[in-house]
Amino acid sequence: MPAEPNASQEPSSPLFAAIYDPATALVERTLLRPHREYLVANLDGTVLDLGAGTGAMFPYFDSVATESAAFHAIEPDPHMRQQAREKADAQATPIRIESAPAEALPYEDDCFDVVIASMVFCTIPAIESAMSEIARVLRPSGELRFFEHVIDDGWRARVQSALAPLWKRLAGGCHLTRQTGSRLAAAKSFDVVEIERLNLGVTPIRPFVRGRLRKRSVSPAK
Numbered sequence: 269m270p271a272e273p274n275a276s277q278e279p280s281s282p283l284f285a286a287i288y289d290p291a292t293a294l295v296e297r298t299l300l301r302p303h304r305e306y307l308v309a310n311l312d313g314t315v316l317d318l319g320a321g322t323g324a325m326f327p328y329f330d331s332v333a334t335e336s337a338a339f340h341a342i343e344p345d346p347h348m349r350q351q352a353r354e355k356a357d358a359q360a361t362p363i364r365i366e367s368a369p370a371e372a373l374p375y376e377d378d379c380f381d382v383v384i385a386s387m388v389f390c391t392i393p394a395i396e397s398a399m400s401e402i403a404r405v406l407r408p409s410g411e412l413r414f415f416e417h418v419i420d421d422g423w424r425a426r427v428q429s430a431l432a433p434l435w436k437r438l439a440g441g442c443h444l445t446r447q448t449g450s451r452l453a454a455a456k457s458f459d460v461v462e463i464e465r466l467n468l469g470v471t472p473i474r475p476f477v478r479g480r481l482r483k484r485s486v487s488p489a490k
Contacts, residue, residue: 313381319388323355
């Protein structure tokens with residue numbers, strides 16, 4: 269059964285939510301488009317958008333929707349969630365949005381075919397707990413598809429480390445120095461289908477990793 273979300277820990281970043289879409293409009297139309305298309309390629313079944321933000325993935329869901337597809341999303345920040353709901357209302361494809369953190373998904377076991385994470389693991393407080401929840405709600409052989417920014421190397425990593433405390437406060441809890449790709453690849457309930465590092469973006473938001481993990485049909489022994 270799903271864990272109960274802790275409402276007292278609900279994030280709230282009204283300023284970040286207000287500026288996010290205008291600030292990212294150009295990169296969304298250019299740099300990010302092929303990677304969002306990667307996340308929805310050959311998409312079907314029941315899909316969860318893990319941390320929808322302002323709903324950037326919703327038009328892509330609309331573009332690939334089939335009669336057998338069903339779309340759900342979570343977003344714990346109320347200001348981001350309101351914008352996501354407005355975007356969802358503008359799409360032809362219904363998207364059900366819930367207020368919940370990734371560490372406590374309000375869904376039954378084995379109910380999704382695909383979970384999509386697009387630039388969200390940088391803000392999740394407990395990655396391992398979130399991965400356990402993703403494994404719980406995915407059906408056997410279901411996929412986690414992700415596109416995330418990670419810590420860089422050399423001088424860029426030093427810049428990210430220096431900026432990290434202020435960036436986290438200003439950017440809705442975003443962590444600049446996470447090694448998300450390796451942490452996801454190490455998840456015991458999943459096999460790596462593919463993963464690649466992309467020298468994409470501008471410091472401090474660079475580089476990215478994207479890939480697909482498949483939930484194992486048999487749970488790993490504890």
